[in-house]
Amino acid sequence: MATVVIVGAGPTGLTLACGLARQGVGVRVLERATEYNTNSRAKTLNPRSLEVLADLGLADRLMEEGRTHLPFRKYFAGEHVADTDPYAGDHPTAERPYEAGLYLPQPRVEAALRELLASLGVRIETGSELIGLAQDAEGVTAELADGRTVRGDHLVACDGGRSTVRKLLDIPFTGNNEDEPLMVLGDVELEGLEPDAWHQWFGPEGALLLCPFEGSGTWQIQATPETDAEGRIVPPSAEGFQRLIAKHTGRPEIRVRRAGWLSTWRVNVRMAERYREGRVMLAGDCAHVHPVAGGLGMNTGIQDAWNLAWKLGYVLRGLASPALLDTYQEERLPIAAWTLDVTSAGMTAVLESTRTPGVGVEAGRVGDSTGLSIDYRWSPLAEDRLGGPLRAGDRAPDGVLDEGPYGRLFEAFAGDRFTLLGFGPAALPALDGLPDHVRPVAVPAGDTRTREAYGITEDALVLVRPDNHIALTAPAGARDAVDAYLERL
Known part of the structure; x- marks a missing residue:
């Protein structure tokens, strides 16, 4: 079985582990600490992270706790x-x-993710401190402080701002601090x-x-x-x-x-110059650290993991070529740069607000803190043939479905498959004979609310990625465009 070694059992590492384990990918999670974190640290899940955790089946529980x-x-x-x-x-x-x-301290988020991971058959290996690594054409070997070695096809560093892995790889962590x-x-x-x-x-x-x-x-x-x-x-x-x-x-x-x-x-504002070194990748705080304004730290790490999980899984399951992993950095590094910019501006605004009666920490919301407007329109995985207001690379909206086996679009998207939305009767033939990793969903012609959300005026096809971003938009008769897109993966 293909295996991914994950270094760090915080929200980023746990989200990644859950996303891989549910695809049937072998996971080893190494955590240096001997006991789990109980410090609040981060305390807010933004709406986009809640959508991610809903896909994993955790959002309802977390909403009750926060x-x-x-x-x-x-x-x-x-x-x-x-x-x-x-x-x-x-x-x-x-x-x-x-x-x-959602206001909820980080330990409760981690506890929910750990329980899910345990239900998927993965045990976190606490007291496992990585001190060295080596990689070759077949995989990565992690050397631990107790003398053990752990071998995997890939290794992902989720070990925080002082990342041992990033330092071992000599990846520059550029920025400034006070x-x-x-x-x-x-x-x-x-x-x-x-x-x-x-x-x-x-x-x-x-x-x-x-x-x-x-x-x-x-x-x-x-x-x-x-x-x-x-x-x-x-x-x-x-x-x-x-x-x-x-x-x-x-x-x-x-x-x-x-x-x-x-x-x-x-003040510590830094970003890794690259997110990948061969078979090793960086995610979360070890790839970027920034001011606390806007509450984006834990959220950005969770969303790094969500972007990477399906890509690693598809490569290791033989559904995509290794070149797909290059798109992780191509998509997420610009998001980190944006995050550093808006949180730095937000922190400046909050500090200035200390001299202004009636202004609070909301002064730090200088950009979209919900995460819902984050897009990958520049990505090589984004192919737009319709040119509507909602473009390939954008987050795919939810929607109510009055017909078919799913009550909502997010129910259809849940899991590790692509979803092909067929809008209108002219799109129905394109929903037949799809590969197993593509789920067909017909959107009825009379569903004007969902059409408006997706900017669809004529019958059309919309291919949605496993991380719920739009991969392709095309006319209803362009099933060949869908097949060609999947073949290119």
Whole structure:
């Protein structure tokens, strides 16, 4: 059986492992830590990541554990200014089932992915620290600190911003960083504060943010660091957090009962110059790190993995040539560059907002934080023969189907197959005799809502990739274009 070695069991590595395992590809997941992460770290899943996790069958569970439409309660110089909901006008639609981001700490996302992976027969190998690797024409060998070696057809590094794999490959990680912490952060248990909002204090002396996690009694704290009498940054501590809370809120009843994870955050904006070195690929934070504004870190990693999973699976299952793997970097590296740009601009906007009453962290939303507008129109995998408003490379919208075995388009897309949508009666002949890895779905002629979502005016064919991006648009009679596209893979 073909095998992929995945280094790192965070959201990126786990999403990739699940996407491969459900295709029947052998997976080895190596995790350096001996225990699973319990620190909140990232705390938001955007709508596009929720669509990915829905495809894996996890979205309903995660939606029950987290919260959407969390009010932003804003204070300036200690005084309450306003409550806002930056997603107040967003509601689910047939084309977009997840209206807003989901506030949920990273460990709960990881736990759901681990359970799914276990159900697919994959055990995470904790305490497995990679210290060396070698590759040849047939595969990759990973050398572990305990003397073992692990062999796979490919290896994917999902081992974070300090990636050992990236360093071993000598792949440049270009960008900039600052030495001084910009923020202290951690997980705390509090008393004396209502967990019904994300509390945000701003003022001349900086900022304090306290975000509650649904049903846990735990809050994530983010704050401008303390300084001592000489102006030096004071390392984070429970006592330090208590002092920061007293300074920014003026509310003695808000008390820190316990502090768990303590950390600092420095400006660090970097991107790997390439995502592939032979049979080794990079994904998630080891390929790109950026400011926290916009909450795109965990989401970008999940979406890296989603792009790569079907491609690796298709190559290893003999459904595509190895050249398909080149499109991973071609598609995802520009997305990382965009992410670095918008999060850097967003962080600047948030810092400037500390001097403006009534402005909160939503100032950091300088680009599309939903992930729904991300496209690969430039990709060699995008072939557009219709030229409508929705183009090859775009995310394929959801939609309600009144006829056939599927209630929604996303139900039809779920899994590791391509989907050929036939719009109208003239497209029906093209849905017959397709390869096993292509699912035919007829969209009735009277389904005007789905036609509008896809920009279809005449009968047409739309081929959708396993990661739910549009591969090909073509006239209804152009079944030969579909066959030629699949043959080129």
